[in-house]
Amino acid sequence: DTEVTQTPKHLVMGMTNKKSLKCEQHMGHRAMYWYKQKAKKPPELMFVYSYEKLSINESVPSRFSPECPNSSLLNLHLHALQPEDSALYLCASSQGFGRDYGYTFGSGTRLTVV
Amino acid sequence: DQQVKQNSPSLSVQEGRISILNCDYTNSMFDYFLWYKKYPAEGPTFLISISSIKDKNEDGRFTVFLNKSAKHLSLHIVPSQPGDSAVYFCAASWGNQFYFGTGTSLTVIP
Numbered sequence: 001d002t003e004v005t006q007t008p009k010h011l012v013m014g015m016t017n018k019k020s021l022k023c024e025q026h027m028g029h030r031a032m033y034w035y036k037q038k039a040k041k042p043p044e045l046m047f048v049y050s051y052e053k054l055s056i057n058e059s060v061p062s063r064f065s066p067e068c069p070n071s072s073l074l075n076l077h078l079h080a081l082q083p084e085d086s087a088l089y090l091c092a093s094s095q096g097f098g099r100d101y102g103y104t105f106g107s108g109t110r111l112t113v114v
Numbered sequence: 115d116q117q118v119k120q121n122s123p124s125l126s127v128q129e130g131r132i133s134i135l136n137c138d139y140t141n142s143m144f145d146y147f148l149w150y151k152k153y154p155a156e157g158p159t160f161l162i163s164i165s166s167i168k169d170k171n172e173d174g175r176f177t178v179f180l181n182k183s184a185k186h187l188s189l190h191i192v193p194s195q196p197g198d199s200a201v202y203f204c205a206a207s208w209g210n211q212f213y214f215g216t217g218t219s220l221t222v223i224p
Contacts, residue, residue, distance in 0.1 A: 003116070037212070043150075043158055088212065090212070092214075103152075103201065103203075103216060103217045104214075104216050105203075105212075105213075105214035107212065107213055108212060
């Protein structure tokens with residue numbers, strides 16, 4: 001398996017809802033990443049997990065809460081989002097943090113906040 | 115299945131020479147293609163793009179070529195500079211979905 005799988009592919013949620021995005025890889029990668037991509041812009045790094053520990057939090061608002069239950073799974077819990085949080089959320093993984101060999105992106109979750 | 119493939123994980127080029135990074139895709143629905151550059155511990159930054167109605171787009175030292183019949187994309191950097199050393203990702207999109215290649219690590223040797 002050489003893929004990063006993200007579910008769901010599309011999500012519409014209200015501002016009072018709680019939802020979660022899921023990312024899974026079975027390549028033995030030890031670093032996993034969440035990115036946010038707005039239209040016509042490059043992906044912005046949100047969080048980095050290295051060996052299941054949070055290594056980087058790029059000043060992301062607390063309404064986004066990452067979780068890494070095991071080395072294959074990365075979740076992003078969403079609560080009380082704003083319409084401006086609507087974007088494509090991309091997950092990626094690599095063999096190790098800072099070593100970009102084997103860097104693999106998922107195809108993203110398209111999130112719409114209404 | 116990987117819809118966008120970069121078959122060379124790494125490339126080394128002498129300073130001043132041309133760097134050619136390649137990318138292949140499988141989905142003929144893709145209508146927009148991009149190249150990103152990434153330094154360690156940072157997110158990818160946009161470099162150059164091309165829509166499917168063109169076969170070439172040039173921006174300074176960077177040129178992207180698109181061969182739709184071969185489903186092949188390439189990035190040419192001329193002349194290569196040490197600061198160009200990074201990982202380069204190609205990406206393809208149609209509709210709301212983006213698909214990324216796995217990257218090619220370019221090292222430009224002074």
